[in-house]
Amino acid sequence: MTQRFTGNFTQQEPIPDEGIDAALDVLRHGRLHRYNVAEGETAHAALLEQEFAAQMGSKYALAVSSGGYAIATALRAVGVAAGDRVLTNAFTLAPVPGAIASLGATPVFVGVTEALTIDLDHLVGILAVKDAPRVLLLSHMRGHICDMDRLMQICDGAGVKVIEDCAHTMGARWNGTLSGRHGAMAAYSTQTYKHVNSGEGGLLISDDPDLMARAIILSGSYMLYERHLAGPPPEAFEKVKYITPNISGRMDNLRAAILRPQLAKLDVQSAAWNARYRVVEEGLRNTPGLTVIERPEAEDYVMSSFQFLLLDWSEEAVTEVVSQCAECGVELKWFGGAEPAGFTSRYDSWRYADTPELPKTDRILKGILDLRLPLTFSLDDCALIARIIRDVVGRVHQAG
Numbered sequence: 001m002t003q004r005f006t007g008n009f010t011q012q013e014p015i016p017d018e019g020i021d022a023a024l025d026v027l028r029h030g031r032l033h034r035y036n037v038a039e040g041e042t043a044h045a046a047l048l049e050q051e052f053a054a055q056m057g058s059k060y061a062l063a064v065s066s067g068g069y070a071i072a073t074a075l076r077a078v079g080v081a082a083g084d085r086v087l088t089n090a091f092t093l094a095p096v097p098g099a100i101a102s103l104g105a106t107p108v109f110v111g112v113t114e115a116l117t118i119d120l121d122h123l124v125g126i127l128a129v130k131d132a133p134r135v136l137l138l139s140h141m142r143g144h145i146c147d148m149d150r151l152m153q154i155c156d157g158a159g160v161k162v163i164e165d166c167a168h169t170m171g172a173r174w175n176g177t178l179s180g181r182h183g184a185m186a187a188y189s190t191q192t193y194k195h196v197n198s199g200e201g202g203l204l205i206s207d208d209p210d211l212m213a214r215a216i217i218l219s220g221s222y223m224l225y226e227r228h229l230a231g232p233p234p235e236a237f238e239k240v241k242y243i244t245p246n247i248s249g250r251m252d253n254l255r256a257a258i259l260r261p262q263l264a265k266l267d268v269q270s271a272a273w274n275a276r277y278r279v280v281e282e283g284l285r286n287t288p289g290l291t292v293i294e295r296p297e298a299e300d301y302v303m304s305s306f307q308f309l310l311l312d313w314s315e316e317a318v319t320e321v322v323s324q325c326a327e328c329g330v331e332l333k334w335f336g337g338a339e340p341a342g343f344t345s346r347y348d349s350w351r352y353a354d355t356p357e358l359p360k361t362d363r364i365l366k367g368i369l370d371l372r373l374p375l376t377f378s379l380d381d382c383a384l385i386a387r388i389i390r391d392v393v394g395r396v397h398q399a400g
C-alpha cells in the first residue's frame with residue numbers, strides 16, 4: 001500500500017500567547033517605532049537586545065530588519081567596501097552572497113565537504129595565495145557546524161576576520177561554545193522559517209564596542225544610540241558618529257514583542273526540533289544508496305530541517321526521487337538542480353559573482369536533498385516521512 005503524508009512543510013507553530021498579548025498591547029498604544037517611547041517606558045526592541053545578548057553571552061546585541069540586513073551591516077562594520085573580495089560558502093542560500101554584493105563587494109566561494117560544512121583545506125589553499133580576502137562570511141548552512149577550533153586557528157593565523165551567519169544555528173554549540181561566539185560578529189535571522197519567528201527580522205551580536213557602535217549607527221539609530229540597553233558605552237559612538245552613514249534597517253517594537261517570549265523558550269523548542277531530526281535520521285540510516293550526515297561529537301545542533309546525500313546518483317534518478325516523494329506528500333528540495341527553484345539555488349546561478357570550478361563541491365551539491373521539519377509535525381509524522389523517503393529511494397536505487 002502506498003504511504004502518503006498530508007502535513008504541510010511550511011506551517012510553523014502559532015506565536016505564543018504571551019507574544020500575541022504583547023503585540024496587541026503595542027498595537028493598542030501605537031508606539032511601534034523603537035525610539036518612540038512614553039515617559040519611563042523601555043522599548044521592546046531594546047529589551048529584546050538585552051535579553052538576546054544575555055542568552056548568547058555577548059557584550060552587545062542589535063535587532064534589525066532581516067538576517068540579510070544583519071549580515072550586510074556586520075560586513076560594513078568590519079570595513080568591507082566596494083571592490084573588496086569576501087570569502088563565503090559555496091553551499092548556502094542566496095541572501096549570503098547577496099549581502100556581500102549589496103556592498104559592491106564580490107563573493108569568493110569556498111567549497112563544501114560531505115559533512116555539508118565549509119572545506120577547510122580549500123580555505124587554506126585560497127588563503128595561501130597572495131592578496132587573499134581578509135574577511136570570511138561563514139554560513140553555518142542548514143545548521144551544520146564545521147570544526148570551529150580549526151577554522152578560527154586558520155583565520156586568526158591568516159589575519160582573516162570571521163563573521164558568522166547563524167541563520168540556522170541559533171542556540172547551537174561547538175565544543176560547548178555557542179554558535180556565533182567565535183567570530184568578530186554573528187548574524188541571526190528571525191524570519192518565519194527560522195528558530196524564532198517574527199515574519200522578518202534579524203539580530204547581530206559582538207563583543208567589540210567599535211564594531212557594535214558602527215553597526216548601531218548604520219542600522220539607523222540617529223543620535224538616539226544611548227537608548228540601546230545592549231550597546232557599547234558612549235565613547236565608542238563618539239569615535240564613529242560623524243563618519244558612519246545611516247542605512248536604515250531597524251527592528252520595530254511589534255516584532256520585538258513577538259520575539260521575546262519565543263527566545264525565552266528557545267531551549268525547549270530546540271529539544272523538540274532535535275527529537276524530530278533524530279527520528280528522521282534513525283528512519284533513514286542504512287538505506288542503500290543514501291548517505292546520512294554523521295554529526296561530530298563536538299557539535300550540539302539545533303536542526304529545523306534535515307539533509308541527506310544521494311552521492312553520485314544521476315540527475316534523472318534524483319529527479320525521480322524528488323518527484324515520487326512529492327507524489328507521496330513529502331517535499332524535498334534539491335540543491336543540485338541546474339536551475340534555481342523556490343528558495344534553493346546553486347553558487348553557479350549567482351552570476352553577478354565569479355563562479356570558480358569546484359568539482360568536489362559540485363559532486364556534493366548534486367547529491368544534497370533537504371526537507372523542513374516544522375514543529376507542527378509530530379514524531380509519528382517524522383517516522384512516516386522517513387519511511388516514505390526510504391521506500392522511494394530504495395525503489396529508484398534498485399531500478400537504477
Ligand SMILES: Cc1ncc(COP(=O)(O)O)c(C=O)c1O
Pocket residue numbers: 066067068069092093095096139140141142165167168188189190191200201202
Ligand atoms: C543561511 C541563511 N543566511 C541568511 C539568511 C537571511 O535571512 P533573512 O531571510 O532574514 O534575510 C537566510 C534566510 O533564509 C539563510 O537561510
